[in-house]
Amino acid sequence: MSQGVSAQKILNKIKELQFNHVLMIPDSESRLLYESIEKDTSIELITPCREGESIAIAAGLWTGGASPLVVIQNTGLMEAGDSLRGCGMGPRVPLRMIIGWRGYGNAMSNKLPIDSAYTYTEPLLNGWGIPYWHLMNDSDLEAMDKMDKTAEETSMPAAVITGYTFKQ
Amino acid sequence: MIERMDMLKTIAENRTNEVVVMTMTTTLQWPLVSDHDLDFDFLAFGMGHAADFAMGIALSQPERKTIVFKGDGGLLMSLGSMITLSKYAPENMLIFLLENRCYEMVGGQGFSQRVDFEKIASGSGFEGGGRTGKGKIEKIDNLQVLQDSLPRLLSEPGPHFVIVPVKNSEKLPPVNHSDHAERIIKLRTNLLQK
Numbered sequence: 001m002s003q004g005v006s007a008q009k010i011l012n013k014i015k016e017l018q019f020n021h022v023l024m025i026p027d028s029e030s031r032l033l034y035e036s037i038e039k040d041t042s043i044e045l046i047t048p049c050r051e052g053e054s055i056a057i058a059a060g061l062w063t064g065g066a067s068p069l070v071v072i073q074n075t076g077l078m079e080a081g082d083s084l085r086g087c088g089m090g091p092r093v094p095l096r097m098i099i100g101w102r103g104y105g106n107a108m109s110n111k112l113p114i115d116s117a118y119t120y121t122e123p124l125l126n127g128w129g130i131p132y133w134h135l136m137n138d139s140d141l142e143a144m145d146k147m148d149k150t151a152e153e154t155s156m157p158a159a160v161i162t163g164y165t166f167k168q
Numbered sequence: 169m170i171e172r173m174d175m176l177k178t179i180a181e182n183r184t185n186e187v188v189v190m191t192m193t194t195t196l197q198w199p200l201v202s203d204h205d206l207d208f209d210f211l212a213f214g215m216g217h218a219a220d221f222a223m224g225i226a227l228s229q230p231e232r233k234t235i236v237f238k239g240d241g242g243l244l245m246s247l248g249s250m251i252t253l254s255k256y257a258p259e260n261m262l263i264f265l266l267e268n269r270c271y272e273m274v275g276g277q278g279f280s281q282r283v284d285f286e287k288i289a290s291g292s293g294f295e296g297g298g299r300t301g302k303g304k305i306e307k308i309d310n311l312q313v314l315q316d317s318l319p320r321l322l323s324e325p326g327p328h329f330v331i332v333p334v335k336n337s338e339k340l341p342p343v344n345h346s347d348h349a350e351r352i353i354k355l356r357t358n359l360l361q362k
Contacts (some may be wrong), residue, residue, distance in 0.1 A: 047255075048249075059224060
C-alpha cells in the first residue's frame with residue numbers, strides 16, 4: 001500500500017458521513033483534497049483566513065444543525081488553541097477534524113532537521129484529550145468512521161491525522 | 169456616540185425571533201433588556217470569534233436573522249475574520265460593531281486611536297460582498313437614526329456591518345460564568361425546535 005490517502009476516497013467518505021460544510025485553509029499536503037472538495041457542489045467549502053476562525057464557524061454551524069468538518073494543518077491547530085478550547089472542548093461541541101501532520105513523512109524517513117510541528121502534534125492532542133486515529137493510506141479510511149462516531153458519542157472533538165500528501 | 173444601554177434597549181424592543189450572539193461587556197448589559205430563548209452569551213468561547221460563530225449559525229439557519237454584537241477590540245483580535253465575513257456572510261447576518269476604542273472589559277485600556285473601522289470593513293470587501301454580493305457597511309452614531317434604521321436592518325437582505333460608536337455610563341453587572349456546554353445545548357435545542 002502506497003503512502004498517502006486518495007483525495008477522491010476521502011471526499012467519498014466525507015459525503016458518506018454526510019458532512020455538508022468543510023472549513024479548510026489550503027496547504028501543500030492537502031492541495032488535492034481542497035481541489036476535489038472545491039469542485040464538488042454538494043459540499044460547501046469555506047476558506048477562512050486562520051484556523052481559529054474555522055473552529056468558531058464550525059461550532060456555529062453545528063449549533064444551527066449543520067454537519068461541519070474542519071480540515072486543518074497541525075500548525076493551524078496550534079494557532080487555533082483558544083478557539084478549540086472555547087468552541088470545542090469547553091462547551092462539548094463534537095467537532096470533527098482532519099489534521100495534517102506536517103513533518104511526519106520526513107521524521108519517518110529520519111530526515112533532519114525534525115519539524116517541531118511534527119514533534120508537538122500528538123502531545124498537544126493528548127494534552128487536550130482529543131482522541132485521534134492515524135489516516136496514512138487508503139486502508140485506514142475506517143479511521144474517519146471511528147472519529148465521527150466517537151465525536152457523536154462523547155459530544156467532544158475528535159480527529160484523524162494524516163501524515164502524507166494526499167494523492168489523486 | 170450612543171449610550172450603549174439605549175442602543176441595546178432599542179434593539180431589544182425591535183427584535184422578534186432573531187438569534188442574538190453577544191460577547192464581552194454586552195453580555196453583561198443585554199440580559200438587562202432581553203430574556204429570550206435565542207440569546208447567546210459567547211463570553212469566553214474564543215477571543216475575537218463571536219462573529220465567526222454567528223456566521224456559522226446564520227449559514228445553518230438561513231430563514232432566520234442572526235444578529236451579533238461584536239466589540240472593536242475583539243475585531244482586532246481576529247482581523248482576518250473581516251475578510252472571511254466579507255466573502256461568506258449570508259444575507260441573514262447583521263453585525264453590530266460596538267466601537268468604544270478600548271478593551272473595556274479588562275479596564276478600558278486603549279488601542280491605536282487611529283484605527284478606522286469603516287475603512288477596515290471597506291478594505292476587506294464587505295461593501296458589495298458576502299455570499300449575496302449585497303453586503304452593506306453603515307455607521308450609526310445617533311439613537312434616532314438607529315431607531316429609524318432598525319426595521320430596515322432587520323428585514324432587508326444583507327449582510328450588514330453596522331458600526332456604532334458607543335459609550336457607557338451605567339455600572340456594569342458582574343460577569344456570569346454559566347456553564348458553556350449547557351449554554352450551547354440550550355441554543356441548539358431551541359434553534360432546532362423552532
